[in-house]
Amino acid sequence: MTLEEQMAALPPYALSMGMFVERIEAGAAVLAFDFSERVLGRPGFVHGGAISGLLEMAAFAALRAELARRGSLARIKPVNLSVEFMRGAGATRTFALGRVTRAGRRIANLSATAWQDDPAKPVASAWMNVLLAA
């Protein structure tokens, strides 16, 4: 999927939060949002829920690209996710990249990582499982 196609697939929540497709890297969409009052948690740091939302949207973007490659029209229904926070995310742009660990007929296993200045120093990561509904 192109950057424009990935951007068009973002739901109202993602756009309200100021999320955008920053670039396409090796076929995968890198999502991001800038630091703002909307994503602010404790003073000076991005809210963990906002980061979780970004991770989830990045994982879904990776899955959408995989479904598009297959020509699948399946809908994505979240089953669960687990988020780990490694370090405080400060007052700068936050990025996230999702990966498809496995996508079967009914279930897909996804993961995503979020970082700020250095991709090698993640601020949070998540795994999630989703149902693929016809």
Added chain:
Amino acid sequence: MSADDPFAQLDWGSQAFDPEKIAALMCTRAHAAFLGMHYHAHGNDWIELALPWRADLAGVAETGVFASGPIISLLDNATSMSVWCRSGAFRPQATLDLRVDYMRAATRGATIIGRGECYQVKRSVAFVRGIAHDGDPADPVAHVAGTFMLTGPTP
């Protein structure tokens, strides 16, 4: 931190902790205010926050069903505040991890209640769980389990 940030008004060392007052204050700022969260109820080790439905927080434009992001944020805040309810004091902490299971999609238009319960506080870590429902606690939208790191000086 701006001078008018409600966070600056909080007395971090206060022994007289009022969950309703703290929750109401925290919902006037930043991410919680953007999502439209507000205080609902609390007890000795739990607190409930409410999140009214809004079309611009939908996860799918066509159905208007709540995205899961705002529900995670709601449960993050409710479980976080439940630690202060159980501790009886306001202490700095950071989310270590959160796991959320989604039972079903939330009903379009319904306010989501996020209930956070702190079931154990140790020296460095607080353990929490909770649910999100849209009217009937027996038919939850989501379950949450997580931990918080207590980042301040140990009392």
